[in-house]
Amino acid sequence: MQSPLIRSFSQLDTLDPNRPVVTLFSGGLDSSYLLLRLRRMGVRDVHAVSVDIGEDESSQYKRQVAEALGATIHILDRREEFAGQYVAPAIAAQAVYLGIHPVSSTLSRPLIARSAVDLARALGAQTVLHTANRSQNTLRRLNGALTLLGWEGSFGSPYDLDPVTREEKLVELRSAGIDLLAGRIVSGDSNLWCREFESGILDDPERHAVPEDMYTWSRPTALPGDSETLTVSIERGLPVAVDGVPMPLTDLIDQLNHRVGAYGLGRYSGLEHLDHGEKVLEIREMPGAYLLLSSYRHVESACLDAELIREKRHLEQVWVREALEGRWFGDLRLTVQAFMDTCAARTTGSVTWRLRTGGADTRAINALKPLYLRDREAWEERAIEAESAPFARADSLLTAV
Template identity: 80%
Template sequence: MISNLVGEDLRPPLVRSFAQLASLDPDRPVVTLFSGGLDSSYLLLRLRRMGVREIHAVSIDIGEDESCTYKRQVAEALGARIHILDRREEFAARHVAPAIAAQAVYLGIHPVSSSLSRPLIAQAAVDLARAIGAQAVLHTANRSQNTLRRLNGALGLLGYEGAFGSPYDLDPVTREQKLAELGEAGVGLLAGRIVSGDSNLWCREFESGILDDPELHEVPEEMYTWSRPTAAPGETERLTVAFEHGLPVAVDGVPLGLTEMIDQLNRRVGAYGLGRYSGLEHLDHGEKVLEIREMPAAWLLLNTYRHVESACLDAELIREKRHLEQVWTREVLEGRWFGELRLSVQAFIDSCAARTTGSVTWQLRTGGADTRSISARRPLYLRDRELWEEHTIAAESAPFAPQPTLLATV
């Protein structure tokens, strides 16, 4: 087992370098998180060269771009046993849906995305590791990626008994070296990428490479898949999304599961060029990096939820909720999905969601959208202001109407 760097501390050791991997027992299984990308493939190569006999590469399918066939080819070429686990429905129901109700937007800049998937990925890896008696769960995030603290945080809060972490934390390897060594091993499937990417059914995200410099960055149009405008000039489209008790349930009156709904909305809303985001996100010590996203379904569903919520909930309740939304978002971003504070805030958000039922009709147009109907089952809005004024004045003017008490009586 990898030596614990904190002396007599009995917490599981944190893996931070390739040198630490030398202490692995070659006869005990190791679990690695595997995306099919350059970093995760190179880690498989290093473990194979170290003589680890049983390497389990875990790929969690949450709607990412890379195909399962591609991942299987790379993992098998590097001597790993691959586990491709379909978690799309779970990701949508247990992670994306709460994020919609929590209005999980990073500092008002962009919806959170990859941070929602890290707890699910960590949980799946820990479940497998415990089932096979693995000595370590390894991932490949580096210190310029927020995934490092999110995965480490989730693995720690899950109480995984073995070693875990990323050898790239203290021991980065150049892209050229990784490509060269993989090529020498007969794996040449990974060349040609100009950015780092992370994708799931909720978001396609790009960073690094040609997007390193916030002061000078251009995203090639072909990198976008969902939000590339295809609608004809002047074309518009009406679209209605319905929520019940905080959950999106139907589009244009047709009941849909959330996974299917997100897929449909990414294409329909994206056809009008909506749902692109760019922004800076902080690292552990406060430095910031540029990230580019396309999230058409998220754009529409988050805005729809806020409109329905505003029709159902008292204004003061929404003001307090907006504060707690950022607490929820912060806890998720910092890798504390399984922490007590996020779970406590979730209970408040769930209580608000239980009263959030209604629908919004949008008119989509290139570059924007306008509401055409906001409807709620138990609305707080007025539909006839003049009639409301007449009723309230009449009630206050009634001869036997109770008058306000200025002083308390005993």
């Protein structure tokens, strides 16, 4: 039986100050403040876990803050695992939330949770803490993942029932000699697949704007009238090459983020629901995802029967729902994944695009075992001949008789 869920700072008083505590650490205000609170409580063995999946924050910055607050930092490079075991399945599942935007933190949270649990077990830790609050979907995704992973100790976020204002956190950190976090006007989350912004100046869906300098990948650098062609190759459901050059998925996504983003492509905005149905605004830039998801759909359409694709489109949203609700490690998501993998095994081909400012157009769709026609008139003639053949044979037999 798992220990009680931690939902408030008062529950931290029950921790044994002599046993290890693992906290997820992003280098942001919430996770830094939690380290401060643990230090003030006298917890002697705090381990701050940062899972590197291609985020914006530098390792040096995180190390500086964690060590200043008395924690041992663990920076775990999980970029290849994230791309291969989380992003790749999402591409095959066409993981787009309600047709609005590709999912992102939905994919990273289960990997972060697994990494924290692995470390906590190795250390013999008593708890795994994170800093998600009630207005963040991360709360149910991390708690859901930690539950399904069967973590034996306590876990949760003290911010769930004990929100602390931004100003309070800044004041207390400054008094402790930590003054590295001022000036942030939104909450950000980034990885090699997506850069995402929410809250702060983006709180109000009815009136919001993202300063252009917050975008990195999708800030247009191509000149008006510029264009280029680009080919994405897919083998058995996995993107494997750009312009015929094989590369790991991490490098492939990185290249597309910059090449596609140069034309101002890959920006998304949309509302996403919280645990009880309320909705919040999220802004994303995902140029690589923009082109990869479209490329995959084109190749898949060339390879799979129409009825199979119709059923797959329904199951894609089941996959998204289960992952989104924190059930990545749940039976239903895993079962649907088996269906996606079966379809992916038959999805091999390539798409050539012409990139231009404001859009991308296909120039060639190729499949290893295509279902498409390349010459309709020739096909019609063959189809008529095949349909007529039995009647011709029948007439010949009658004539012979």
